[in-house]
Amino acid sequence: MYKFVGKNIREVADKLSPAMLSHLLKQKCDDLKALLHKIRAIVPSTTRERIDDFINLIDAKRHAMSSAIQEFVQPVRTVLKVMAKRLDDQAWHVQTYQTNRGWIAPISEVGSAKLINGSPPKWVKKQSGPMTHPPLNMDDHAVKSLMKEHPKHPALQKWIVDTFSKHKGGMRAGEIKGPAKLYRVVDPSNEGAGIFWMTEAEYKAIKNRDEWRSRFAVKPEWNQNGWVVEYEVKAGENLPVWRGPAASQELKEGTDYYLEGGGEQIVFFPGSRDEMVQAMPRVDRKTGQTLKDRDGNADRRVEYTDMTGETAPVKLRVRITEPNIKGPVETGWGATDFTLQEAQRILLTAPSAL
Structure with a gap:
């Protein structure tokens, strides 16, 4: 029902134009005037005078309203598009909650910083000097040279390289x-066929969510966790990968905490990407224009309000299509770092300065 109503409202918004509304206004005014002319022929003369005055008023107001339509159509279209997007997003919220037990919502970068500042969890460290596992910081020339030396390995971009630490031999x-198995922790907004993985030994050594988030320096706004997928490397296969210690990750400016890192991460690209939700495009709430993603396409992320009240737009996964990937199955760690009750208590007792 949410999707049906949202779709119809969006279609109305797309059709709405000054020309169309002016035409409809003229049509309805003409219908009203035709009815009044019919009535005029059968009423007393005193009433005919009032009808004539009313017809003249209709003509005068119609021209004024036609001029006003030019000014007000765009705001009306924007309101309708925003309403349609909210309804469509609500449909995806309901579906996601039904299929992902215990997941509340993604958390925004700002919201995460508020809660960490208010009540620092076990998986963050106070930053009082250099981070434990500083990033590799390889320049573009060195990255290109490395790829040239290993042409069968996954293509590298600087942001990928920067997720590795220069310690412990670097990337x-x-x-x-x-035969071997690789593991990747996900939530409903992460691709199962993503690029960051861990070995079976690393995954089995992790006892809980705190250890995973700390050792692999996974920010809460990237991944709320709760589920895990398994990639199978079959007997006789050799999978080219990049491997090395995960770099420490600074949290949002305004906090003095960071994620330690140091766990061995594996980078490779599974053969096929996940099927993702094709939600209604996000809308600029001032102009009504469709927002674009980083590739210049319509931004089809689903908007949530996180537990701190901040907006948190994310992509949602429909299904994993890569045949070598099994899952997702629950990790048993829970599906969020803070419960709603904990978040409310933190925000009330230790409000953030952000």
């Missing part, structure tokens, strides 16, 4: 020889 080319 290096490697191979995962089958």
Whole structure:
């Protein structure tokens, strides 16, 4: 029902134009005037005078209203588009909650910083000097040279390289020889077929969510966790990967905490991407224009309000299409770092300065 109503409202908004409304206004005014002319022929003369005055008033007001339509159509279209987007998003909210037990919502970067400042969890460290595992910081020339040396390995971008630490030998080319299994922790907004993984030994050594978030420096706004997928490297297969220690990650400016990192992360690209939700495009609430994503396409993220009241737009996963990936299955760690009750208590007792 949410989707049906939202779709119809969006269609009305797309059709709405000054020309169309002016035409409809003229049509309805003409219908009213035709009815009044019919009545005029059968009423007393004193009433005919009032009808004539009313017809003249209709003509005068119609021209004024036609001029006003030019000014007010765009705000009306914007309101309708925003309403349609909210209804469509609500449909996806309901569906996601039904299929992902315990998941509340994504959390925004600002919201995460508020809660961490108010009540620092176990998985953050106070930043009083250099971070434990500083990033690699390899320049573009070095990245290109490394890819040239290992043409069969996944293509690298600087932001990927920066997720590795320069400690413990830094990032290096490697191979995962089958039979073997790799693991990736996800929530409903993450692709199962993403690029960051861990070995079976690393995954089995993790006892809880705190250890996972700390060792692999996964910010809350990136991944709320709760589920895990398994990638199978079959016997006889050799999977080219990049591997090395995860770099420490600074949290949002305004906090003096960071995620330590140091766990061995594996980077590779599974053969096929996940099917993602094609939600109604996001809308600029001032202009009504469709917002664009980083690739210049319509931004089809679903908007949530996180537990701190901040807006948190995310993509949602429909299904994993890669045949070598099994899952997702629950980790048993829970699906959020803070419960709603904990968040409310933190915000009330220790309000953030952000």
